[in-house]
Amino acid sequence: MNPPSLLAALLPLMADLAQDLPEAERHRRLLETLRVLLPCDATAMLRLDGDWLVPLAVNGLSGDTLGRRFRVAEHPRFVELLEAPGPVRFAADCGLPDPFDGLVEGVQGHLPVHDCMGCALQVDGRPWGVLTLDALEIGRFSRVELDVLQAFASLAAATVALATRMHGLAERAEDERLRADSYAQAAGHRPRQLIGHSAAHKRLLREIALAGPTDLCVLIQGETGTGKELVAQALHAASPRAKKPLVSINCAALPDSLVESELFGHVRGAFTGAVGDRRGKFELADGGTLFLDEVAELPLQVQAKLLRVLQGGQLQRLGSDREHRVDVRVIAASNRNLADEVRAGRLRADFYHRLSVYPLQVPPLRERGRDVLPIGGFFLEEARSRMGLGAVRLDAGAQAALLAYDWPGNVRELEHLLGRSVVKALGRHAQRPRILTLGADDLGLGVTGMASDAAREARPDLAAAVQAKGLGLRDAVADLERRMVLHALAQNDNQWAAAARALQVDPANLARMAKRLGVARA
Incomplete structure (x- = not known):
């Protein structure tokens, strides 16, 4: 890609600096621009917080990724990105475990051999975070893309630094780091934070x-x-x-x-x-x-x-x-x-x-909608690190069960349930799997958990499907997905890009999902 194209793609990001945008929205737009420049299946922007990398925005990854916290020392690819002087392109057959194994939308099980690259974002001469890109097609990235990623990362870091100064985030970040250190010394672990987007x-x-x-x-x-x-x-x-x-x-x-x-x-x-x-x-x-x-x-x-x-x-x-x-x-x-x-x-x-x-x-x-997924992702990452597992993921049925349940014990019940479910799921394997996948059966949440009228009103199609005679949870989830895709298309004049935005999924992932569900393009 030539420099004028790169500059044209970045101009909207510069214009955004003059707007009072929420931090999450600014990061989301940055990843959208990145995927325009370098087409791929998934991207992520993570901020370095002490020894942890915290996801700020993801595109093409499961919704619970935003609730996870990645300890850098446990992920060799992140270590290499933070220590490298420039962008890194990992070989397709690289033996290093991928932090997002099991989290890429549309991929069941562990990630197949694929292209992956990323780079550190430097602010004021120090590592601020990382950008990552994953492409399921081998050979998608080349040396040219590394140069483009380097240029994008430099300008993206400049916008991040300027926005940080504009909103006074530098002082608050330093205060947060000092408090995190004091908590860590007192409690021996990283303090928990409020997570959610509802x-x-x-x-x-x-x-x-x-x-x-x-x-x-x-x-x-x-x-x-x-x-x-x-x-x-x-x-x-x-x-x-x-x-x-x-x-x-x-x-x-x-x-x-x-x-x-x-x-x-x-x-x-x-x-x-x-x-x-x-x-x-x-x-x-x-x-x-x-x-x-x-x-x-x-x-x-x-x-x-x-x-x-x-x-x-x-x-x-x-x-x-x-x-x-x-x-x-x-x-x-x-x-x-x-x-x-x-x-x-x-x-x-x-x-x-x-x-x-x-x-x-x-x-x-129960009043926080899809917040259950990123909160659940946080607890799953804690369980993964505590038990020394490679990766823990929720399949579609498990995610649907979490969304449908009424949660009388609230976040504490979610924490205990997921910790218990990881142990139960692990017991099904004679040897520790590379990726531990939790299904609806591992959670043990029956349809009786959907007793709240508010929960049923929020998810009428799923509740009706699950309770329909002879319809199991897997078929109910597929039925709900099909209804949601068709509804989004009807609400957006059959425009697939607009429907993908309404469903908060990547257009490519929506296309794969539609093919799996038997929803044909007009």
Whole structure:
């Protein structure tokens, strides 16, 4: 490709810099331009975050890829891309495992011998991330494409750097790295993050962005397993207190006799076993944030003492007359309706109103649509790394089952189910497979899981197909796919490119899917 063509393809990316685009949309457009320049079956853009590569945008890969986190040391191809001075084209018969094995749309099982190339993105002289391209046709890429990829990568890195500075992301990224280091030292592993792209999840992120930078008390409410602690961590990370400690306490796990000591501390001799002075959680969180999980479990007398701390920052250690002043922001959480708890007399009204200055509702997983796939991808990648597996993937039936299930236990249930399913699926193999594929049977989710009216309304065709007499899950999935393809074509005047965009799949993958489903082009 000659330079004018390359410049013409990149001009829209430059024009995008003048627009206030979401980061995800900017990355999506970048990959679309890349596929115009270098036609291929799948591309990905990943950002380097410490020892991990985090997918920011994918094209032609399974939707759960965006929820995965790739430890660089576990993937030799990523190591080579990050260490190479320029683009790398891997030989078609390269023996290095492919990180996206099992994730390319339209490919069942492990990737066949194929063309693969990629390069590191350099920002301010340091590796910022990587771009990868996969082509199922052997010999698709050549030395010419390497030169084009190098030119594209240089200009793409420049747009990334400029957008980063425009939005102030450089400072927040550094803060996030510092917090990640502190979490890693304390917990021994990388902290989890909020993942999702649904409208309900985006509303939650907007609320966090509004409430985070303030010092207001936030009351997080939501069903068990929705990730309220992750929301509290996100609020703390978005606040001016981010570099100060975030101290968490589960109020439901504390015996009544120890609640005051845990919260306010004690002095020597305050009670049997108090052999020395001890700071409580409020003092440990001084300057930072205190997260009170399951706050409705606190005894009424403790609620009264907490009011004084919330109002003036004054506390007394148990057994002491001396006052201590603390500067602490309080975030509380509960899976109960605290207004009902007040009416039932189990929660003080003044304590409730002091906590709920900024109420925040976390949506259940069943209201988050396709978010279940990237979240599931995150948990599968954790299980893969923990068990030392090569790759773990979900087949079409398993993905459909996850989307159809009602998730009464929310994200926590999804995590436990996928971890259990990986173990069950592994037990079916005498030797560890190169790619462990989870099917619907491994998940063990029956149609009884689709009990919610909301779930049925969101997926009427699938629910009807699964419940139809004599129709198994595999046939039901194929029937749903066929209906969705035909519906998308009808809604877009039989324009296949527009239908592919509506279905959020690559046009080439849509063509292969249509052929498999028996949907003919007009």
